[in-house]
Amino acid sequence: MKFKRRLQNVFHREHHPVAPASAVDILAGGGSSPQAREYFVSESSQLDPEEAVALDSSGETSGKIHAEGFDGDGGSSQVSNLVKPVRSMRRNLATTAAVGAVTVSSISGPVAVASVRVKVSGKATVHTVSVRDVSQKRPTIKESDAMKFHDLADQWREETCFLSSLTRIVSHPAYREIIDMGEAAVPLILEELRKQPNHWFYALHEITGASPVSTNDAGDIRKMTQAWVEWGIKNHYLKP
Amino acid sequence: MRSARLEKVFPYLQETGYRLTSPETINYNCIAWAAGKTNRCWWPDPGGIEYWPRGVPREVTIAAFIQAYAKHGFRVCVSPELEPGYQKIAIYADGNEPTHAARQLPNGKWTSKCGNLQDIEHNIPEGVCGSHYGDVVVYMKRPLRRVKSRKFRHGRWLKLHIRRAQRRRQSR
Numbered sequence: 001m002k003f004k005r006r007l008q009n010v011f012h013r014e015h016h017p018v019a020p021a022s023a024v025d026i027l028a029g030g031g032s033s034p035q036a037r038e039y040f041v042s043e044s045s046q047l048d049p050e051e052a053v054a055l056d057s058s059g060e061t062s063g064k065i066h067a068e069g070f071d072g073d074g075g076s077s078q079v080s081n082l083v084k085p086v087r088s089m090r091r092n093l094a095t096t097a098a099v100g101a102v103t104v105s106s107i108s109g110p111v112a113v114a115s116v117r118v119k120v121s122g123k124a125t126v127h128t129v130s131v132r133d134v135s136q137k138r139p140t141i142k143e144s145d146a147m148k149f150h151d152l153a154d155q156w157r158e159e160t161c162f163l164s165s166l167t168r169i170v171s172h173p174a175y176r177e178i179i180d181m182g183e184a185a186v187p188l189i190l191e192e193l194r195k196q197p198n199h200w201f202y203a204l205h206e207i208t209g210a211s212p213v214s215t216n217d218a219g220d221i222r223k224m225t226q227a228w229v230e231w232g233i234k235n236h237y238l239k240p
Numbered sequence: 241m242r243s244a245r246l247e248k249v250f251p252y253l254q255e256t257g258y259r260l261t262s263p264e265t266i267n268y269n270c271i272a273w274a275a276g277k278t279n280r281c282w283w284p285d286p287g288g289i290e291y292w293p294r295g296v297p298r299e300v301t302i303a304a305f306i307q308a309y310a311k312h313g314f315r316v317c318v319s320p321e322l323e324p325g326y327q328k329i330a331i332y333a334d335g336n337e338p339t340h341a342a343r344q345l346p347n348g349k350w351t352s353k354c355g356n357l358q359d360i361e362h363n364i365p366e367g368v369c370g371s372h373y374g375d376v377v378v379y380m381k382r383p384l385r386r387v388k389s390r391k392f393r394h395g396r397w398l399k400l401h402i403r404r405a406q407r408r409r410q411s412r
Contacts, residue, residue, distance in 0.1 A: 020241070073378065139327070161355050161392055162245075162246070162280075162354045162356075162357055162372065163354040163372065164270040164283070164353070164355050165300070165337070165339050165340075166273060166281075166289070166290055167282040167283075167300050168339070197266055202285070204285060205289070213289075218288055218289060218291045218292075219280030219281045219289075220291075221267055221280070224289075
């Protein structure tokens with residue numbers, strides 16, 4: 001039965017190149033073995049769910065990998081161990097069979113690019129994925145950043161509240177300055193959005209590159225806010 | 241009711257007369273309000289963040305705004321005068337950049353949604369003209385809907401038809 005495939009414990013750490021030291025430090029906070037770390041796979045190469053089988057080396061299943069698969073609707077499901085990825089394929093999940101170790105090749109902020117070993121059509125292959133270290137669940141917010149953000153947000157709100165032109169709203173200098181703060185502004189924006197919905201969607205999209213709002217919900221402030229808040233929680237920018 | 245904040249931003253409002261008609265809300269904007277919609281914000285941003293009618297170019301031009309309202313039955317007209325049986329809107333622009341839209345009420349006054357602030361009823365469309373919204377560049381109008389819509393009439397006809405069929409069956 002295709003849905004009852006068992007995970008094959010054939011993958012081993014020795015099969016992978018050693019991760020760069022800096023990558024290990026950032027992803028795991030250093031110290032523990034790679035298999036004991038937690039990773040958050042936020043994106044993956046598209047695999048055929050019928051063919052992909054996660055591989056794991058024997059005795060290394062203690063490594064928790066959170067694989068986020070992407071289905072046709074752009075939805076996702078989180079899986080937190082090595083068995084669930086295959087189970088979730090029942091729902092035609094067009095990705096990921098993540099395994100007990102990832103190899104980090106480059107890092108950008110809390111997100112890193114890593115290689116994951118999977119078995120496709122009986123053949124072990126390495127796929128590139130983006131991983132997020134769950135030890136960095138929430139980027140630390142500096143007090144200076146928070147103060148700067150709130151000052152700019154107040155100014156922007158006050159000077160654009162009577163405008164309907166999104167073009168003018170998002171080209172306001174204070175708004176641009178918030179975008180220039182980069183990822184440091186994301187948790188602050190999301191918190192602000194949750195408290196008081198406003199036109200923060202453009203800034204969030206520009207900083208993160210994410211688009212969690214479905215096309216049908218464009219312009220629906222309540223649904224857009226909900227989608228971004230859920231995205232923020234899922235990506236550890238916001239507390240649930 | 242009046243708003244000092246609105247009077248500061250739109251100085252002509254005080255001179256020409258207005259009143260607040262709703263609480264502040266961000267659920268819709270003036271462009272949607274002019275088309276009679278209150279469930280989402282309309283704007284032709286290229287990223288597709290806000291709603292914009294399908295098939296209309298997502299560009300901040302007067303032509304694109306005219307096309308968007310044309311999708312909802314409006315046609316360009318000349319005057320802002322009240323015409324029985326028609327609903328009119330005014331599109332405002334600062335230079336060539338659309339900034340705002342207002343809708344005429346059955347009493348001949350105009351209604352505007354001012355950004356994230358309140359809806360207002362203003363006596364003349366020029367009430368909100370100025371440095372922020374610019375001037376009215378286009379008026380458009382559409383026929384007001386009849387109370388009995390075609391759909392309703394069709395539904396009523398269907399009920400009658402079913403009743404007749406039932407009677408025929410009973411008589412047999």
